[in-house]
Amino acid sequence: MELSNTIKKLRGPGAGVLNEMILLPVMKSKMGMADVLLVLSCLNIKPPSDSLMQKEMNLMSDKATTVNEDEMCQKQHYVSRILTLSGKDNSADVQFDTSFSCRPQGGAEKAKQSFAPLIEHNTSKKFVLAASIFSKFCNKKACTHENCSKTLASDKTISSTERNSLHTNLNSVLKRRVLKIRSVTIDASSQVAKALRDYNIENKSL
Numbered sequence: 001m002e003l004s005n006t007i008k009k010l011r012g013p014g015a016g017v018l019n020e021m022i023l024l025p026v027m028k029s030k031m032g033m034a035d036v037l038l039v040l041s042c043l044n045i046k047p048p049s050d051s052l053m054q055k056e057m058n059l060m061s062d063k064a065t066t067v068n069e070d071e072m073c074q075k076q077h078y079v080s081r082i083l084t085l086s087g088k089d090n091s092a093d094v095q096f097d098t099s100f101s102c103r104p105q106g107g108a109e110k111a112k113q114s115f116a117p118l119i120e121h122n123t124s125k126k127f128v129l130a131a132s133i134f135s136k137f138c139n140k141k142a143c144t145h146e147n148c149s150k151t152l153a154s155d156k157t158i159s160s161t162e163r164n165s166l167h168t169n170l171n172s173v174l175k176r177r178v179l180k181i182r183s184v185t186i187d188a189s190s191q192v193a194k195a196l197r198d199y200n201i202e203n204k205s206l
Contacts, residue, residue, distance in 0.1 A: 023053070023060050033057065068131070075127035076178040079120050091182035092120050094129065096169065096192070098162045111158045112136045116165030118173065121185070129179070130169040134161040163195035170199060 025031040033054070037047040080090055096118050100111035118130040136158065138150035152161060166184075173179055186192045 023057055026057060027060065027064060072127075072129055072131070073176060073178070075120075076129050076173065076176060079122055079127060079129070080179050082123055089180075089182075091180040092122050092129070093183045093185070094173075094181060095119050095121055095185040096166055097187055098165055098189075098192075100158060114158055114161040114165065116162065116169065118169035130172040132165040132168040132172075134158070134165065159191070162189060162192050166192060166195050167199055170203075174203075 022036065025036060026033055033050065037050070037053070040047040079092055083090055083092065096116065098114055098116040101113040102110035113133065113135045116132050117128045120127050120129050134152045135150060136152050136154065152158065170181060170184075173181060184196055186196065
């Protein structure tokens with residue numbers, strides 16, 4: 001499997017440029033960029049610089065985000081088609097929950113990231129129709145946080161992202177006008193229940 005693309009030059013051998021294959025282990029496994037560099041070194045292959053790997057990783061992350069959004073939109077159309085063929089109205093039943101990088105504890109907040117999917121349960125596939133991620137991480141020393149990995153202000157608590165994630169996911173589905181939401185199944189979180197009631201009052205869509 002080629003890990004680089006060759007660019008032809010007028011003179012001399014072609015130059016090698018990293019392609020996305022070398023970054024797939026970082027995206028799809030528990031390996032980090034340091035592990036990839038170690039594997040290449042063990043294979044007697046001169047590894048690329050850390051800055052180049054990070055740059056390519058950032059570009060690939062943007063592409064992966066676009067691909068995931070397109071795929072979730074296709075899943076919405078699929079669920080809509082299934083509901084139509086079964087003679088039901090175009091309203092899906094979904095379930096919502098939020099996971100954190102560390103379990104929330106009273107008096108302390110170790111978690112820096114949260115992930116919240118919106119999953120349909122009208123089909124046996126249990127497709128993810130929408131997802132939102134909030135993070136407090138930013139590796140840049142001087143950053144305006146307009147287009148970086150940090151999506152949550154420092155003065156905001158990571159637990160507050162449950163409400164924001166729910167609203168973000170519902171808006172993501174409803175704005176496409178492919179599906180309507182008939183019901184939302186949640187856990188025993190009082191914060192999420194209140195957020196759902198507030199969203200229903202504001203939008204009158206559930």
